[in-house]
Amino acid sequence: MTVQVTKQWQKVCTKKDLVAHSGVAALVDGKQVALFYLPENDAIYAIQNYCPFSDANVIARGIIGDLKGKLVVASPIYKQHFCLTTGECLEDNTVKLGVFDTKIEDDHIHIAL
Amino acid sequence: MNSKPKQNLVIIGNGMVGHHFVAEWQKQACAQDWQLHIIGEEPVSAYDRVHLSEYFQGKGHSDLAYCQESDYLSLGIKTYLGVKASGINKADKTVDLDNGETITYDKLVLATGSYPFVPPIPGYQNPRSFVYRTLDDLDAIKAAAQGRTTGVVIGGGLLGLEAANALKSLGLKTHVIEFAPRLMPVQLDDGAGQVLKEKIEALDVTVHTQTGTQSIEHTAEDRLKLHFADADPLETDVLVFSAGIRPQDALGKIADIDVGERGGIVINDLCQTSDADIYAIGEVALWQNRIYGLVAPGYRMAETAVASIAGSEHIVPFQGADMSTKLKLLGVDVGSIGDAHAQTSGALSFRYHNESKGVYKKIVTTADGKRLLGAILVGDNSAYDTLLQYHLNDIELPAEPDSLILPNLGSNAAPALGVDALPDSATICSCLNVSKGDIISAIDAGCCSVGDVKSSTQASTGCGGCTAMLKDVVDATLEARGVTIDKSLCEHFEHTRQELFHLIQVNEIKTFDALIEKHGRGLGCDICKPTVSSILASIWNEPVLNQPHVKLQDTNDTFLANMQKNGTFSVVPRIAGGEITPDGLIFIGEVAKKYNLYTKITGGQRIDMFGAQLHELPLIWQELVDAGFETGQAYGKSVRTVKSCVGSTWCRYGQQDSVSMAILIENRYKGLRAPHKLKFAVSGCTRECAEAQSKDIGVIATENGWNLYTCGNGGMKPRHADLFATDLNDVELIRTIDRLLMFYIRTADRLQRTARWMDNLEGGLDYLKDVILNDSLGLGEQLEAQMNRIVETFECEWKSTLQDPEKMKRFRTFVNTDASDSNVVFVAERDQIRPATTDEKANLIATA
Ligand code: SRM
Ligand SMILES: Cc1cc2nc3c(=O)[nH]c(=O)nc-3n(C[C@H](O)[C@H](O)[C@H](O)COP(=O)(O)OP(=O)(O)OC[C@H]3O[C@@H](n4cnc5c(N)ncnc54)[C@H](O)[C@@H]3O)c2cc1C
Ligand code: SF4
Ligand code: FES
Numbered sequence: 001m002t003v004q005v006t007k008q009w010q011k012v013c014t015k016k017d018l019v020a021h022s023g024v025a026a027l028v029d030g031k032q033v034a035l036f037y038l039p040e041n042d043a044i045y046a047i048q049n050y051c052p053f054s055d056a057n058v059i060a061r062g063i064i065g066d067l068k069g070k071l072v073v074a075s076p077i078y079k080q081h082f083c084l085t086t087g088e089c090l091e092d093n094t095v096k097l098g099v100f101d102t103k104i105e106d107d108h109i110h111i112a113l
Numbered sequence: 114m115n116s117k118p119k120q121n122l123v124i125i126g127n128g129m130v131g132h133h134f135v136a137e138w139q140k141q142a143c144a145q146d147w148q149l150h151i152i153g154e155e156p157v158s159a160y161d162r163v164h165l166s167e168y169f170q171g172k173g174h175s176d177l178a179y180c181q182e183s184d185y186l187s188l189g190i191k192t193y194l195g196v197k198a199s200g201i202n203k204a205d206k207t208v209d210l211d212n213g214e215t216i217t218y219d220k221l222v223l224a225t226g227s228y229p230f231v232p233p234i235p236g237y238q239n240p241r242s243f244v245y246r247t248l249d250d251l252d253a254i255k256a257a258a259q260g261r262t263t264g265v266v267i268g269g270g271l272l273g274l275e276a277a278n279a280l281k282s283l284g285l286k287t288h289v290i291e292f293a294p295r296l297m298p299v300q301l302d303d304g305a306g307q308v309l310k311e312k313i314e315a316l317d318v319t320v321h322t323q324t325g326t327q328s329i330e331h332t333a334e335d336r337l338k339l340h341f342a343d344a345d346p347l348e349t350d351v352l353v354f355s356a357g358i359r360p361q362d363a364l365g366k367i368a369d370i371d372v373g374e375r376g377g378i379v380i381n382d383l384c385q386t387s388d389a390d391i392y393a394i395g396e397v398a399l400w401q402n403r404i405y406g407l408v409a410p411g412y413r414m415a416e417t418a419v420a421s422i423a424g425s426e427h428i429v430p431f432q433g434a435d436m437s438t439k440l441k442l443l444g445v446d447v448g449s450i451g452d453a454h455a456q457t458s459g460a461l462s463f464r465y466h467n468e469s470k471g472v473y474k475k476i477v478t479t480a481d482g483k484r485l486l487g488a489i490l491v492g493d494n495s496a497y498d499t500l501l502q503y504h505l506n507d508i509e510l511p512a513e514p515d516s517l518i519l520p521n522l523g524s525n526a527a528p529a530l531g532v533d534a535l536p537d538s539a540t541i542c543s544c545l546n547v548s549k550g551d552i553i554s555a556i557d558a559g560c561c562s563v564g565d566v567k568s569s570t571q572a573s574t575g576c577g578g579c580t581a582m583l584k585d586v587v588d589a590t591l592e593a594r595g596v597t598i599d600k601s602l603c604e605h606f607e608h609t610r611q612e613l614f615h616l617i618q619v620n621e622i623k624t625f626d627a628l629i630e631k632h633g634r635g636l637g638c639d640i641c642k643p644t645v646s647s648i649l650a651s652i653w654n655e656p657v658l659n660q661p662h663v664k665l666q667d668t669n670d671t672f673l674a675n676m677q678k679n680g681t682f683s684v685v686p687r688i689a690g691g692e693i694t695p696d697g698l699i700f701i702g703e704v705a706k707k708y709n710l711y712t713k714i715t716g717g718q719r720i721d722m723f724g725a726q727l728h729e730l731p732l733i734w735q736e737l738v739d740a741g742f743e744t745g746q747a748y749g750k751s752v753r754t755v756k757s758c759v760g761s762t763w764c765r766y767g768q769q770d771s772v773s774m775a776i777l778i779e780n781r782y783k784g785l786r787a788p789h790k791l792k793f794a795v796s797g798c799t800r801e802c803a804e805a806q807s808k809d810i811g812v813i814a815t816e817n818g819w820n821l822y823t824c825g826n827g828g829m830k831p832r833h834a835d836l837f838a839t840d841l842n843d844v845e846l847i848r849t850i851d852r853l854l855m856f857y858i859r860t861a862d863r864l865q866r867t868a869r870w871m872d873n874l875e876g877g878l879d880y881l882k883d884v885i886l887n888d889s890l891g892l893g894e895q896l897e898a899q900m901n902r903i904v905e906t907f908e909c910e911w912k913s914t915l916q917d918p919e920k921m922k923r924f925r926t927f928v929n930t931d932a933s934d935s936n937v938v939f940v941a942e943r944d945q946i947r948p949a950t951t952d953e954k955a956n957l958i959a960t961a
Binding site: 012 | 665671934936951
């Protein structure tokens with residue numbers, strides 16, 4: 001038997017609220033989410049804002065870039081790198097942040113938890 | 114079980130060689146079977162006497178010392194410092210100490226060095242005469258120079274000129290009196306002595322050669338009047354005798370072991386004296402009728418003695434040592450190698466003398482012109498390393514040996530002796546006896562930088578004279594192995610910070626995107642983005658939060674505040690020079706109270722408010738900016754604070770108004786971004802209440818203006834700042850700081866503070882002085898213009914950010930609600946907030 005899971009999309013903010021090549025934080029259903037925006041390919045990456053290494057909600061404030069071909073964000077407190085698409089930590093493979101689907105409709109950002 | 118009782122090894126004298134003996138001894142496997150006793154007459158543990166003069170440049174015993182007494186104790190060594198050995202009884206094998214104790218030895222090592230010879234000129238015993246050998250001597254000279262004007266050194270040899278430099282640095286008008294017809298008679302010939310004399314006189318030190326002092330009169334004004342045979346008397350406040358050294362061999366006579374006719378304890382090739390259980394090493398030892406007044410031969414003796422006492426299979430007997438020397442005396446290059454006076458029969462001399470530049474070079478070769486016997490250099494030591502290697506390794510000279518000392522006039526360039534030409538046995542570091550082969554072996558064993566080789570072989574940790582040579586050997590060896598030294602900043606740029614700085618400046622690049630497109634690859638990362646951002650800010654000074662730069666900033670720059678461990682921020686308004694009005698204080702207090710912030714006085718003489726959430730930052734800063742405060746830039750790699758002391762306005766000792774100068778400096782350089790943070794301080798007098806000598810830029814008031822210090826550091830690896838220029842007026846001071854800071858910004862590596870920059874700067878302090886004070890690269894005006902541009906375009910980042918709604922949109926904790934971060938929890942302590950610990954937080958959130 002297969003269970004059909006339908007994604008619950010939620011409208012979070014508009015494109016204007018985002019900062020190109022950088023991040024902002026949103027509160028979605030009591031969960032903190034970091035949103036990064038790459039205008040070149042109109043891509044939005046949503047990843048958990050909580051950094052387990054520092055026990056603080058700071059991922060949205062990290063610098064993004066690429067390392068060894070992976071798109072990453074560096075946590076601003078102790079500088080671990082997390083892959084924006086998978087959430088995995090490059091320095092410690094036992095740690096993985098939650099990543100969420102996003103879509104843009106009429107300049108609105110939607111996210112599915 | 115009864116362990117074997119330990120044997121006693123007693124070392125008398127804890128100077129340079131005595132210490133080297135102990136350090137080498139500790140490497141022996143049998144060290145634990147012996148109880149070491151160190152007896153030293155000086156009250157402190159061994160220090161670097163060769164660099165004694167740096168004591169006057171602000172170095173203390175701890176900078177010069179090889180270790181502290183506690184380090185000896187922790188190795189189980191018994192120490193008797195400040196205690197003199199007064200007798201030896203070789204029949205009982207005991208040593209008497211002047212504190213009444215007696216120690217028994219199995220083996221005894223005499224490392225008592227030498228003492229300065231004071232010629233018994235009538236009147237030589239007086240309270241204004243000194244010698245130049247120990248830290249105590251220097252303290253006494255310093256005290257005697259206080260408030261005085263004139264100093265005289267009797268003796269124009271190597272040490273006499275060192276002493277003259279010291280007197281000069283104490284602000285005394287200095288004279289050198291030499292009995293011989295020239296300076297440094299042992300190492301130089303007449304021509305070289307004359308060039309040296311002219312150079313030194315140009316530095317305002319008066320040299321009197323061929324002058325014998327007949328008597329010394331202590332005048333009623335507590336000065337000294339020196340009377341000469343054929344010259345007018347000379348009055349002075351301080352007199353330093355530097356008329357040679359004599360071996361400190363009194364114990365040898367007491368113990369009844371062989372002592373040379375003209376002094377020195379006689380040793381054999383194993384450094385044993387006439388009593389096989391007593392050794393002598395260093396300047397006290399007489400080997401084949403010679404005393405060696407340099408430290409390297411003493412180190413070799415120490416190593417031989419260690420091996421002999423330890424019963425090692427690999428004893429290298431002492432075989433004499435090379436006495437070549439390379440020095441900078443009062444800033445003048447002087448070098449002397451081997452048979453400088455051409456005493457070998459049939460020897461040929463070649464001389465080059467340039468009167469306009471003050472350069473003298475001479476080489477002495479064998480009759481066939483094939484081998485180098487000796488050399489003399491004054492005013493230019495660039496050929497020293499090459500000449501020394503020809504001499505020591507008996508390498509055949511080029512067909513025209515004089516090409517080695519002729520100036521490089523285009524095509525007929527002097528044939529430099531590449532390190533490849535050296536045999537593996539060539540000594541590279543004579544202080545620590547490290548050969549080219551040793552360096553190659555270290556690289557074989559995995560060393561891959563000069564730093565690695567230095568720590569593995571100890572090369573270049575003595576006088577430092579071999580640094581350039583060491584680097585050449587390391588680089589050549591690595592290169593021969595096809596190792597290219599990777600200096601890339603990160604995977605996105607194959608350039609160093611300095612190269613990127615040039616690319617950005619020369620090609621007028623204004624954004625990160627333009628730079629990475631042309632000179633890099635990929636998207637960038639958290640290493641290159643902030644580095645490039647800092648360079649862009651240093652050159653173009655555009656606000657860091659302008660659109661193209663936003664994505665480059667470290668969090669602290671993005672939000673113009675330092676993030677704390679729990680994700681909240683701190684707020685630090687600028688309080689230039691640490692001066693603040695009562696109203697200013699009250700205002701800060703009220704803001705802190707309103708937003709419930711924790712307040713603390715920082716180590717930088719200002720006030721830090723902690724615990725602000727992201728969305729509160731604009732509200733708090735709007736109030737501060739409206740009240741006239743500016744950002745303190747506690748975040749960012751930029752100018753932090755200028756500490757001040759209260760200075761001449763209030764303090765009874767103040768020489769200048771240090772507070773005004775601190776405020777002037779802080780306002781001039783505020784906002785300047787650099788490879789790392791910059792800290793300054795200004796003190797009103799030498800009591801130095803503002804701790805300027807621990808800062809990147811330190812200014813200390815003098816009677817006539819300001820002394821400038823640079824490249825000091827507190828933090829993880831403290832470094833005393835170097836004295837850079839003296840008695841500057843306000844304009845000169847600012848101009849010099851402008852140049853210094855801009856040159857640092859151009860050339861330093863990322864996250865390299867001025868202290869490490871200086872440590873790594875080839876040519877060190879002298880080179881930096883040349884570039885900044887003598888404008889040797891012709892960059893001065895450019896550097897000043899660049900600084901002026903930054904000063905003129907300053908704006909308070911918080912003020913401009915508050916006025917820009919596009920920038921303000923980031924200062925929200927969440928983009929979709931006004932809620933706060935529920936994970937930020939405070940508890941109260943001493944009537945203020947602090948972040949809750951994890952346990953506290955769990956409890957508080959659970960019960961909420
Ligand atoms: C607040 C303060 C401590 C205090 O409560 O007094 C402080 C706090 C921090 N210091 Fe400091 N330092 C403070 C004075 C100092 C001093 C004393 C001084 O400046 O006279 C020193 C030693 C002097 C020196 O730098 O040479 C000092 C040596 C450091 C270092 C080590 C630097 C080094 O070269 O080794 C670091 C780490 C770094 O910069 O890489 C550091 C880093 C930091 C950071 C930025 C650590 C961090 O990344 O979070 C701290 C954050 C401050 C904040 O959030 O505002 N702090 N720090 C002081 C702020 C002064 C100010 O008004 O701006
Ligand atoms: C200003 C200056 C600059 C110099 N520059 C150079 C240079 O550039 N290159 C170079 O190679 N050399 C230089 N030298 C020489 C170098 O310092 C000496 O060669 C070296 O210090 C000799 O080491 P040592 O251990 O034999 O003697 P010292 O370092 O003099 O140590 C002997 C120690 O034994 C102690 N002592 C003596 N008698 C007793 C006793 N009875 N009981 C207990 N303790 C006793 C003394 O107090 C002293 O601490 C310089 C010297 C000076 C003063
Ligand atoms: S450094 Fe000098 S002028 Fe400044 S407070 Fe201290 S004693 Fe006074
Ligand atoms: S020659 Fe003195 S440290 Fe190497």
